[in-house]
Every structure is written in structure tokens, then in C-alpha cells.
Amino acid sequence: MINPIFEIIGLSAAFLTTSAFIPQVYKIYKDKNADGISLTMYIILFIGVLLWLIYGVLIGSVSIIIANGITALLQLSIIIFKLKN
Amino acid sequence: MINPIFEIIGLSAAFLTTSAFIPQVYKIYKDKNADGISLTMYIILFIGVLLWLIYGVLIGSVSIIIANGITALLQLSIIIFKLKN
Numbered sequence: 001m002i003n004p005i006f007e008i009i010g011l012s013a014a015f016l017t018t019s020a021f022i023p024q025v026y027k028i029y030k031d032k033n034a035d036g037i038s039l040t041m042y043i044i045l046f047i048g049v050l051l052w053l054i055y056g057v058l059i060g061s062v063s064i065i066i067a068n069g070i071t072a073l074l075q076l077s078i079i080i081f082k083l084k085n
Numbered sequence: 086m087i088n089p090i091f092e093i094i095g096l097s098a099a100f101l102t103t104s105a106f107i108p109q110v111y112k113i114y115k116d117k118n119a120d121g122i123s124l125t126m127y128i129i130l131f132i133g134v135l136l137w138l139i140y141g142v143l144i145g146s147v148s149i150i151i152a153n154g155i156t157a158l159l160q161l162s163i164i165i166f167k168l169k170n
Contacts, residue, residue, distance in 0.1 A: 009139055009143065010144075012133075012136050013133050013137040013139075013140055014133075015133075016133025016136065017130060017133035017134060019129075020133065044104075045105045048099075048100075048102035049098075051094055051095075051097050051101065052102065054098075055094045055095040055148060058088070058091045058094065059091055059146065063140060064149075
């Protein structure tokens with residue numbers, strides 16, 4: 001178990017770096033357009049985020065699990081949108 | 086100390102998610118143009134990445150320290166470019 005005070009810092013970090021990603025998802029769904037998005041880059045990022053998620057589970061870090069779990073879902077929604085359009 | 090095998094997974098994650106960010110920095114410096122970049126978003130991301138860096142030091146995670154140290158430098162170079170132009 002990681003010190004809960006450390007997790008407050010980690011969760012603040014997670015909130016800032018994950019929420020910065022939401023406007024991109026919103027823009028793609030609003031415009032119904034993902035032409036400016038590189039599918040290759042998103043797939044590489046998605047694999048990286050899944051590895052972070054596994055790492056978070058292995059070291060028992062709630063902050064890493066939450067941040068990368070949410071980011072993985074956001075990225076997956078972009079990848080699915082891109083593949084369907 | 087975190088299990089070195091876990092750190093191999095973490096460092097692989099760090100490599101994938103950090104290197105995905107490099108083409109953006111390269112594009113800005115090549116085009117000498119950062120008009121498409123939101124300064125506010127980058128400052129929020131930068132604060133988030135600094136918090137991840139502190140979290141990495143607190144829990145003793147080499148992967149988190151390396152990933153967010155490099156990302157912080159890349160983001161800082163974009164913020165400085167944006168402020169000077």
C-alpha cells in the first residue's frame with residue numbers, strides 16, 4: 001500500500017493530465033471528424049497506456065490505475081471512431 | 086525499491102507514451118509555428134506532469150520519474166516557444 005498522502009498528489013496529477021485529454025475527444029465527436037488524428041500514434045499511445053495500467057496494478061498504485069484506466073477508455077473511443085469513419 | 090521486472094514494464098510504457106509526444110515538438114520547431122497549440126492546456130499538463138514527477142520520487146518509481154522528467158522538458162520547450170512567438 002502506498003501512503004494515502006502520496007496518493008493525493010498522484011490523484012491530483014492524474015486529474016490534470018487526464019482531463020487535458022477530454023477536449024480532444026469532445027472535439028472529435030462534435031465535429032464528427034478525426035482527420036487530424038494519427039491512428040498509428042493513438043495505437044502506440046494506447047499500448048503504452050495499457051502497459052502503464054499493468055505497471056500500476058503490479059506496484060499497487062491507485063493513481064496510476066485510475067489515470068491510465070480513464071485515458072485508455074478515452075483513447076479507445078478515438079481509435080474506434082477513427083476506424084469506423 | 087520496486088521489483089526490477091516491474092520497472093521493465095514501466096520503462097516500456099514510458100518509452101511508448103513519451104516518444105509519441107516527440108513528433109509534436111519536432112513539428113513546432115520545424116514549422117516555427119505553434120498556433121494550433123493551446124497554451125492554457127500545455128500549462129495545465131505541465132503542472133500535472135510536475136505532480137507525477139513528485140509522486141514518482143515519493144513512491145520511488147524510476148519509470149514514473151524518467152517518463153515525466155522527459156515529458157516535462159518537452160512540454161517546457163513548447164511553452165517557451167509559444168511565449169516567445
